[in-house]
Amino acid sequence: xxxxxxxxxxxxxxxxxxxxxxxxxxxxxxxxxxxxxxxxxxxxxxxxxxxxxxxxxxxxxxxxxxxxxxxxxxxxxxxxxxxxxxxxxxxxxxxxxxxxxxxxxxxxxxxxxxxxxxxxxxxxxxxxxxxxxxxxxxxxxxxxxxxxxxxxxxxxxxxxxxxxxxxxxxxxxxxxxxxxxxxxxxxxxxxxxxxxxxxxxxxxxxxxxxxxxxxxxxxxxxxxxxxxxxxxxxxxxxxxxxxxxxxxxxxxxxxxxxxxxxxxxxxxxxxxxxxxxxxxxxxxxxxxxxxxxxxxxxxxxxxxxxxxxxxxxxxxxxxxxxxxxxxxxxxxxxxxxxxxxxxxxxxxxxxxxxxxxxxxxxxxxxxxxxxxxxxxxxxxxxx
Amino acid sequence: xxxxxxxxxxxxxxxxxxxxxxxxxxxxxxxxxxxxxxxxxxxxxxxxxxxxxxxxxxxxxxxxxxxxxxxxxxxxxxxxxxxxxxxxxxxxxxxxxxxxxxxxxxxxxxxxxxxxxxxxxxxxxxxxxxxxxxxxxxxxxxxxxxxxxxxxxxxxxxxxxxxxxxxxxxxxxxxxxxxxxxxxxxxxxxxxxxxxxxxxxxxxxxxxxxxxxxxxxxxxxxxxxxxxxxxxxxxxxxxxxxxxxxxxxxxxxxxxxxxxxxxxxxxxxxxxxxxxxxxxxxxxxxxxxxxxxxxxxxxxxxxxxxxxxxxxxxxxxxxxxxxxxxxxxxxxxxxxxxxxxxxxxxxxxxxxxxxxxxxxxxxxxxxxxxxxxxxxxxxxxxxxxxxxxxxxxxxxxxxxxxxxxxxxxxxxxxxxxxxxxxxxxxxxxxxxxxxxxxxxxxxxxxxxxxxxxxxxxxxxxxxxxxxxxxxxxxxxxxxxxxxxxxxxxxxxxxxxxxxxxxxxxxxxxxxxxxxxxxxxxxxxxxxxxxxxxxxxxxxxxxxxxxxxxxxxxxxxxxxxxx
Numbered sequence: 001x002x003x004x005x006x007x008x009x010x011x012x013x014x015x016x017x018x019x020x021x022x023x024x025x026x027x028x029x030x031x032x033x034x035x036x037x038x039x040x041x042x043x044x045x046x047x048x049x050x051x052x053x054x055x056x057x058x059x060x061x062x063x064x065x066x067x068x069x070x071x072x073x074x075x076x077x078x079x080x081x082x083x084x085x086x087x088x089x090x091x092x093x094x095x096x097x098x099x100x101x102x103x104x105x106x107x108x109x110x111x112x113x114x115x116x117x118x119x120x121x122x123x124x125x126x127x128x129x130x131x132x133x134x135x136x137x138x139x140x141x142x143x144x145x146x147x148x149x150x151x152x153x154x155x156x157x158x159x160x161x162x163x164x165x166x167x168x169x170x171x172x173x174x175x176x177x178x179x180x181x182x183x184x185x186x187x188x189x190x191x192x193x194x195x196x197x198x199x200x201x202x203x204x205x206x207x208x209x210x211x212x213x214x215x216x217x218x219x220x221x222x223x224x225x226x227x228x229x230x231x232x233x234x235x236x237x238x239x240x241x242x243x244x245x246x247x248x249x250x251x252x253x254x255x256x257x258x259x260x261x262x263x264x265x266x267x268x269x270x271x272x273x274x275x276x277x278x279x280x281x282x283x284x285x286x287x288x289x290x291x292x293x294x295x296x297x298x299x300x301x302x303x304x305x306x307x308x309x310x311x312x313x314x315x316x317x318x319x320x321x322x323x324x325x326x327x328x329x330x331x332x333x334x335x336x337x338x339x340x341x342x343x344x345x346x347x348x349x350x351x352x353x354x355x356x357x358x359x360x361x362x363x364x365x366x367x368x369x370x371x372x373x374x375x376x377x378x379x380x381x382x383x
Numbered sequence: 384x385x386x387x388x389x390x391x392x393x394x395x396x397x398x399x400x401x402x403x404x405x406x407x408x409x410x411x412x413x414x415x416x417x418x419x420x421x422x423x424x425x426x427x428x429x430x431x432x433x434x435x436x437x438x439x440x441x442x443x444x445x446x447x448x449x450x451x452x453x454x455x456x457x458x459x460x461x462x463x464x465x466x467x468x469x470x471x472x473x474x475x476x477x478x479x480x481x482x483x484x485x486x487x488x489x490x491x492x493x494x495x496x497x498x499x500x501x502x503x504x505x506x507x508x509x510x511x512x513x514x515x516x517x518x519x520x521x522x523x524x525x526x527x528x529x530x531x532x533x534x535x536x537x538x539x540x541x542x543x544x545x546x547x548x549x550x551x552x553x554x555x556x557x558x559x560x561x562x563x564x565x566x567x568x569x570x571x572x573x574x575x576x577x578x579x580x581x582x583x584x585x586x587x588x589x590x591x592x593x594x595x596x597x598x599x600x601x602x603x604x605x606x607x608x609x610x611x612x613x614x615x616x617x618x619x620x621x622x623x624x625x626x627x628x629x630x631x632x633x634x635x636x637x638x639x640x641x642x643x644x645x646x647x648x649x650x651x652x653x654x655x656x657x658x659x660x661x662x663x664x665x666x667x668x669x670x671x672x673x674x675x676x677x678x679x680x681x682x683x684x685x686x687x688x689x690x691x692x693x694x695x696x697x698x699x700x701x702x703x704x705x706x707x708x709x710x711x712x713x714x715x716x717x718x719x720x721x722x723x724x725x726x727x728x729x730x731x732x733x734x735x736x737x738x739x740x741x742x743x744x745x746x747x748x749x750x751x752x753x754x755x756x757x758x759x760x761x762x763x764x765x766x767x768x769x770x771x772x773x774x775x776x777x778x779x780x781x782x783x784x785x786x787x788x789x790x791x792x793x794x795x796x797x798x799x800x801x802x803x804x805x806x807x808x809x810x811x812x813x814x815x816x817x818x819x820x821x822x823x824x825x826x827x828x829x830x831x832x833x834x835x836x837x838x839x840x841x842x843x844x845x846x847x848x849x850x851x852x853x854x855x856x857x858x859x860x861x862x863x864x865x866x867x868x869x870x871x872x873x874x875x876x877x878x879x880x881x882x883x884x885x886x887x888x889x890x891x892x893x894x895x896x897x898x899x900x901x902x903x904x905x906x907x908x909x910x911x912x913x914x915x916x917x918x919x920x921x922x923x924x925x926x927x928x929x930x931x932x933x934x935x936x937x938x939x940x941x942x943x944x945x
Contacts, residue, residue: 022498026564029590033606041610041643045573157464209464216468218475221496225467244497 012042014288016276017058018074019051023243024308028074031304035294044291055079058088071282072291076126077111077273080119081185081346089277090285092118096293103296107341108313111273114344120275121292123301124310128167128269129335131245131328132234133227134253144172145261147234148204159204160213160223161236163362166355168236170270172197174340175263180270185343187351198374200260211368224248239332242309246328254331256338271339273313311336386682387675394671398663406656410649417648418619425621425640428575432636433625435570439560440527440539440626446477447525447541447558450484454556455545460484460492470494481538481559483509486547491554498565509540509557513630520544523553526629529562529581537562537579537586539634562587562634576606577638580622585637600637607641612649616642681709685716695828696774697724730826734791735784741791741798748871753783755867755911756860762907769859775831779860781823782835786864789819789836813848816840835860839868842899862901866892866908869900885912 014036020028029046036044047070049057058073059082075083083089092100097118100109108122132141136156141147147159161168166189174180176193205211213232216222224241226232228248236257237245245252259267276295278288294300298316305312311332312322324330342348450473460466474482474496484491511517511528519526523544531537539560544553560566562579567589571577578588578600585598593602604618619640624633681701688699699720701713739746756779763769771779790798793815797808804812820837823829838852838861845853847865873888883891889909896902 022565025568026590029568030606033590033608037609041608041613043574043608043643047573048568155463209468212468213464216472216475218471218496221474221498222464222468222471224497225471225495226464229462231462231464241497 012040012284012287014042014044014071014282014284014291015047015069016044016072016074016291017047017049017054017070019049019054020074020274020308021048022240022308024240024310027304027307031295031300032291035291035300038294039287039290042287058083059086070279071284071288073277073279074123074274075120075277077120077122077275077344078342078349078352080112080275080277080344081114082349083277084114084117084119084344085346087280089119090280090282090289092121092278092289092292096121096289099293100296103298103315104313105315105318107271108273111271111341112275112344119344120277121296122273122275122313123295124274124305124308125313125336126238126272126274127311127332127336127339128171128236128238128257129254129332130234130257131227131237131241131252131254131331133230133232134251136233137253140253140255141234141258143258143261144200144267147258148201150233152233154208155231157204157207157210157213157226157232159201159234159236160210160219160226160232162219163214164219164356164359166352166359167270167272169194169197169359171257171267172200172260172263175259175265175267178265180340181343181348184347185345186347187355189351189355195374197260200262202370202374205368215362215365227252239309239311239329242326242328242332246326252328254328254335256331256335266338268338268340269335271336271341274310387672387679390675390678391668391671394667394674395664398667399660402656402660402663406652406659409655409659410652413648413652414645417644421619421640421642421644422621425575425619425638428572428640429621429623429636429638431572432570432575432577432638433623436566436625436634436636439566439570440541442477443479443539443541443558443560444525444527446473446479447482447543447556449473449477450482450558451543451545451556454484454554459486459548462492466492467494471496479558480561483557483559485509485555485557487552509542509559511540511542511630516630519629520555527626528628528630529586529632529634530559531562531581531584531586537581564589564592571638574608575638575640576603577636578603580635580637581628582632600639604639607639608643609641610643610646613641613643613646615649616645618642678709681705681713685709685713688716688720691774692720692723695830696777697727697828698773698777727826727828731781731784734788734822737791738785738788741795748875749784751871752786752864752867753780755871755908756780756783756863758911758915759863759867759904759907760860762910763859763863763903766907768903768907775860778829778831778835779863781829781832782839782860783864783867785819785823785832786836786839786868787815787819788822789815789817791822792818813840817849834858835864837861839864841865843896843901844898846899857901859901859904862904863908866900866904869895870908870912885916888912 016028016032018025018028025046025048032044032046036042054073054075057069058075058079073089080089100118100121104122108125109118112118112120112122130141132147136152136158137147137150141150144159150158152158163169170180173189173193176196177188177190180188182188205214213219213222213226220237220241223232223235223237224244227235227245228250230250257267257269259265276292278285278292282288295304296314298314301314302312302317302322304310305317306322306325309329311329312318316322324333342352450470453470453473454460457466470482470492471494473479474494479496480498481493481495483493509530511520511526512530512532513528516526516528520542525541525543527539527541529537530540539562541558541560542555544555546552547554564587567577567579567587571589576589578592579586580600585593585600588598588600588603590606591603593599600620601618607618619642620637621640622635622637625636626634628634684701688701691699697720700717703710703714703717705713735749739749757776760769760771760776760779764771793811797804797811800808816837816839820833823833823836835858837849838857841847841850841852841857841861842865843854843857843862845851847857870888870892873891874882874885876882882888889912892900892905892908896905
């Protein structure tokens with residue numbers, strides 16, 4: 001019909017890709033809908049992909065302009081370097097950067113900046129900390145050794161972590177070697193330090209089920225259940241588990257990860273940021289940037305992080321103590337404060353990915369290695 | 384309101400009414416098709432969501448059977464880390480949120496994933512509320528039902544029984560799927576929001592479950608995408624049974640779709656409507672104005688012709704090129720004008736004959752005066768000094784013919800007296816212009832001719848009669864008649880004397896130019912005489928009315944409105 005041709009102005013549709021799930025994605029979707037309403041007739045769709053699929057899509061494909069599937073992507077900041085290198089994402093314009101400088105904690109801005117270029121809008125912070133049972137540890141453990149050597153009933157594991165994740169091992173590795181980043185932004189990951197960590201943890205695996213509790217498809221759920229049932233005294237977790245911990249009914253406390261007793265440095269956890277990057281090929285780059293800016297509005301960002309139990313990035317959240325609403329959150333904030341920021345550099349991301357791929361080999365080992373098999377295990381071979 | 388306004392307005396009303404009808408029909412068709420499309424889209428979304436939900440439930444049933452097999456092969460389940468680890472692997476593999484194993488009423492083990500199935504977030508009571516399902520479960524048959532206690536989040540329970548360790552003992556495996564926004568988020572297509580209902584109760588909604596016990600799906604309509612005018616339309620809703628549960632109820636998918644396309648269609652329709660109306664108004668104004676001009680031009684000519692006729696412009700003729708009723712009307716007008724003019728001309732003719740009979744003048748003199756006057760007027764016109772309308776030419780003709788009509792009121796003895804006139808006789812003679820004017824005035828509509836006749840004996844220097852006007856105070860036509868009358872008198876042969884030669888007459892005229900005569904008129908007259916001398920009849924106007932009145936052939940005056 002003629003009338004149809006007359007209405008040729010295409011509706012504005014933005015697609016945001018994310019690997020968030022649960023309360024996070026629900027809250028994010030609600031906020032995006034509100035922003036879409038505020039922006040006028042703008043439809044903002046949230047597309048869920050697994051982290052691997054999102055990573056593959058953004059980094060391994062070279063979509064042409066006509067095949068652009070997403071306008072924005074919610075990604076960890078360590079992807080930004082690679083995304084920039086492959087010209088996938090657009091930089092944040094100076095006017096918005098100024099606004100971010102006024103309102104964000106400096107670390108958040110640093111996490112998304114490379115050579116004074118700001119690559120994305122940081123929405124929330126991520127850090128790992130030690131969740132422990134205060135009934136098992138009346139006072140916060142001072143070292144990894146103290147956790148591992150604490151007297152525990154046989155059915156109770158003193159500690160669990162995810163051996164397949166370099167994020168879980170990195171704080172302990174860095175406790176032996178100091179920084180994990182060289183001046184060029186490369187990952188510093190000495191295998192002998194990893195070996196020292198694994199050897200340090202070896203007594204843990206002597207306990208029944210410990211090896212199983214430290215590796216698996218859904219190790220977070222297993223650790224949480226073990227903790228909730230009193231079968232685990234402590235484990236390494238992120239703030240997104242706070243809601244589940246609170247719902248479990250089990251008392252818990254959170255503190256920064258303690259270092260091994262023989263380490264010379266503190267076990268500084270890696271601090272990452274979830275950030276919204278605007279894809280360069282988006283048809284609506286300005287609008288997409290505006291969406292990113294609006295997700296940093298005080299109320300929006302606080303709501304988003306409060307409901308998804310993520311750590312805030314706004315100075316206001318810290319000044320108003322909004323971020324410290326619960327005891328658990330305070331523990332994670334301390335870990336954030338003491339943690340080490342990894343750079344959004346392409347070489348860092350690639351190095352970290354190589355370590356992660358190597359650690360995946362541990363998945364195949366169903367039996368815990370003995371002390372003599374640690375080296376082979378660390379090398380990804382069957383002892 | 385004037386006729387033009389009425390015509391334009393009627394066109395405008397007609398076109399606007401058409402535009403309204405076209406626009407309304409277009410809008411209705413557009414809205415109807417858009418609403419239909421919205422419904423079809425929602426039905427497709429429901430189809431897709433039903434399919435995905437069906438697949439999910441099939442996956443849950445499969446995982447339940449797998450877990451039953453696990454239970455059957457594992458003996459009594461203890462919550463050791465190895466067992467929990469293996470079960471978590473299974474849960475992770477199938478994406479199950481919670482599974483519970485019961486031996487009788489004793490819970491052997493419970494496994495849950497942290498994201499959705501933890502603690503108080505999920506209905507943990509597993510025994511079916513429906514007695515029928517409870518009996519089915521107790522009998523060891525597989526069953527699927529919704530566990531939706533008022534005060535806790537709803538979940539879908541899939542239960543099956545496996546043989547227990549003892550004789551006749553049974554163990555049950557209960558898989559729990561939270562019926563929450565997370566499930567809906569995975570099965571609903573983009574831009575569609577909705578919920579899951581069971582027995583009229585809203586169990587879950589995406590993107591958010593409304594607060595309150597009597598939560599209504601319409602409460603989440605605020606999350607629908609908005610667009611222009613979309614608030615004018617209610618969201619399209621659709622309910623579809625997706626899963627038949629063992630208690631006889633159904634898990635119903637309730638979907639809402641944004642009326643944004645309808646709003647956009649309305650916008651497009653209104654835009655079209657506006658364009659059609661604007662185009663229509665333009666066309667109506669152009670057509671109405673054009674038609675009005677075409678209709679009104681002859682009417683206005685008729686009006687002006689009638690008014691001119693009323694003012695005595697007897698030479699009025701209207702164009703008769705049209706073949707329609709207006710053309711016929713104009714032809715009728717011309718015929719009427721001709722008849723009126725002929726009536727006048729009849730009267731003038733009669734008077735002219737009376738003058739002929741009364742004075743010495745021959746008919747030739749009257750004819751000559753008229754012809755010379757008209758020829759002089761032509762020369763004046765040609766020289767650009769003056770422009771005569773057809774009416775003015777008619778009036779000049781009439782005045783030239785009747786310039787001495789006043790003499791019929793003077794006694795023949797005085798008029799024909801050859802000796803000197805007495806004072807009273809002279810006064811009578813001097814009064815004849817006034818008398819002539821009065822006679823012509825009484826004919827009606829010839830006031831201008833009467834005035835010309837009244838002044839036809841006034842001299843350029845003010846020495847004439849009856850009022851002693853001078854120069855431009857004397858009508859031009861009067862100055863022309865005075866000159867040509869004098870000239871013709873000079874050259875006319877009389878019974879008692881011969882007329883003067885032309886050269887002498889011209890010299891005489893020139894000698895009185897500026898005194899008795901208007902020099903401009905004299906020069907024009909001299910040109911007429913000179914041309915006539917070289918080419919007899921060539922200089923005279925061929926529109927001599929008097930010759931026409933006398934029945935001699937003439938060329939009719941050109942058609943003109945005035």
